[in-house]
Amino acid sequence: MQAKDVMTSDVLSVASDAPISVAARLMLDNKISGLPVLDKSGKLVGIVTEGDFLRRAEIGTQRRRQRWIEFLIGPGRLADEYVRASGRTVSDVMTRNVHAVKVDTSLEDIVRIMERHRVKRVPVCAEGKVVGIVTRANLLHALAGVAAEIAPSSAADTEIRENILADLKRQTWAPIARIDVTVRKGVVQLSGVLSDERQRQALRILAENVPGVKEVVDHLVWIEPETGMYLEAPQTE
Numbered sequence: 001m002q003a004k005d006v007m008t009s010d011v012l013s014v015a016s017d018a019p020i021s022v023a024a025r026l027m028l029d030n031k032i033s034g035l036p037v038l039d040k041s042g043k044l045v046g047i048v049t050e051g052d053f054l055r056r057a058e059i060g061t062q063r064r065r066q067r068w069i070e071f072l073i074g075p076g077r078l079a080d081e082y083v084r085a086s087g088r089t090v091s092d093v094m095t096r097n098v099h100a101v102k103v104d105t106s107l108e109d110i111v112r113i114m115e116r117h118r119v120k121r122v123p124v125c126a127e128g129k130v131v132g133i134v135t136r137a138n139l140l141h142a143l144a145g146v147a148a149e150i151a152p153s154s155a156a157d158t159e160i161r162e163n164i165l166a167d168l169k170r171q172t173w174a175p176i177a178r179i180d181v182t183v184r185k186g187v188v189q190l191s192g193v194l195s196d197e198r199q200r201q202a203l204r205i206l207a208e209n210v211p212g213v214k215e216v217v218d219h220l221v222w223i224e225p226e227t228g229m230y231l232e233a234p235q236t237e
Contacts, residue, residue, distance in 0.1 A: 001106070001107045001142065002103065002104050002105060002106055002107065003101055003102065003103050003104070003105045003106075003107070003110060003122075003124045003132065003134055004103040004104065004124070004132070004158075005107075005142070005158065005161070005182070006107065006134060006138045006139065006141070006142040006180070006182060007103075007124050007131075007132030007133060007134045007138060008132055008133050008134075008135070008138060008177065008180065009131065009132045009165050010165070010168075010169060010176040010177055011036060011123075011130055011131075011132060011133050011177075012026060012030055012032065012035055012177050013035055013036045013037065013038050013130060014026060014035045014036075014037055014038070014048065014090055015037070015038060015039075015040070015090065016037050016038065016039050016045055016046065016089070016090055016091040016094070017040075017089055017090070017091060018089065018090050019088060019089060019090075020048075020053070020087070020088065020089065020090055020092070020093060022090075023035055023048050023090050024053060027050065030177050030178065031178060031193055031195075031223070032177060032178070033049055033050045033120070033121075034047055034048065034049035034050070034120065034121050034135075035047070035048050035049075036098075036123050036130050036133065037090055037091070037094045038130065042128075042129055042130075043128055043129075044098060044100060044123055044125060044128075044129075044130050045091075045094075045096065045098075046090075046091070046094035046095055046096045046098055047094060047095050047098050047121070047123070048090050048093060048094040048095070049095070049120075049121075052084065052093040052094065052095070053093070055081070055084065055085050056085055056086075057085045057086045062081075062085035062086075063081055063085070098123060099113050099117050099119060099122060100122065100123045100124070100125045100130075101113065101122050101123075101124055101125070101134070102124065102125065102126065103124055103126055103131065103132070105124075107134075107139065107142070110122055110134055110139075111139065114136070120135060120136050121133055121134065121135040121136070122134045122135075137180065137191075138180055141180040141182060141189065141191040141192075141219070142182050154185075156186070156212055157183040157184060157185065157186070158183075159212070160183045160186065160188070160210055160211075160212045160213060161181055161182070161183045161188075163210045163211070164181050164183075164188065164206070164207055164210050164213075165181060167206050167209075167210065168181075168203075168206065171202075171206070173199060173202065174199070174202075174203070174206075175192070175193070175194060175195050175199060178192045178193045178194075178195075179191070179192040179203070179220075180192050181207075183213075185214070186212055186213060186214035186215070187213075187214055187215045187216075187217060188207045188210075188213055188215070188216045188217065189217045189219060190203055190204070190207060190216060190217065190218055190219060190220055191219040191220065192220055192221070193220070193221055193222070193223055194220055194221065194222040194223075195222075196222070197222045199222075200218065200220055200222065203220065204216050204218060
């Protein structure tokens with residue numbers, strides 16, 4: 001399987017000159033833990049994640065060390081930590097060394113990148129633009145969908161997935177950024193997080209209406225925003 005078979009295509013991103021509050025709000029509202037960062041031309045220049053907001057002066061979590069340790073660390077690293085704790089824009093706190101892949105990069109290579117560089121998400125680029133992102137969750141959903149079978153998806157399965165994703169983009173109610181779609185032998189696996197339980201039936205019907213779909217398997221989870229309780233798909237007999 002390749003990046004295009006499992007990636008999330010409708011990728012949320014943030015501008016490099018945006019205030020950090022914008023990035024934080026995007027992640028909270030969409031229940032995601034990281035965002036690609038783009039410059040004014042749309043080129044990928046970094047990634048910002050929840051981890052980049054852990055050490056912040058506003059909430060009193062910036063690093064504090066004894067003087068002798070600061071002396072050993074040196075002014076360069078201390079200055080860098082100050083920027084990340086007190087910077088106001090996304091470019092101040094983002095990770096600049098991004099490990100991006102192509103749409104035809106194999107999942108084996110993507111996993112190798114994740115392990116080697118200890119990253120949880122890998123942007124997918126084509127012609128210098130971000131066209132998708134592969135996260136650990138995408139890989140887990142793919143594994144759940146194909147079990148022990150590792151043969152590549154057929155052309156028909158790829159077409160079905162692309163048609164479902166295209167239909168999702170046309171629906172204003174669809175939580176596109178939080179939904180993963182995998183297809184194997186005409187069987188569609190829907191995974192991800194719902195913002196409203198009523199979206200579950202709508203997503204199932206949308207997938208069932210795509211030509212070539214034999215069955216839709218629901219792995220979607222709805223999280224109640226007030227209590228944090230979650231509801232999985234109802235069990236079928």
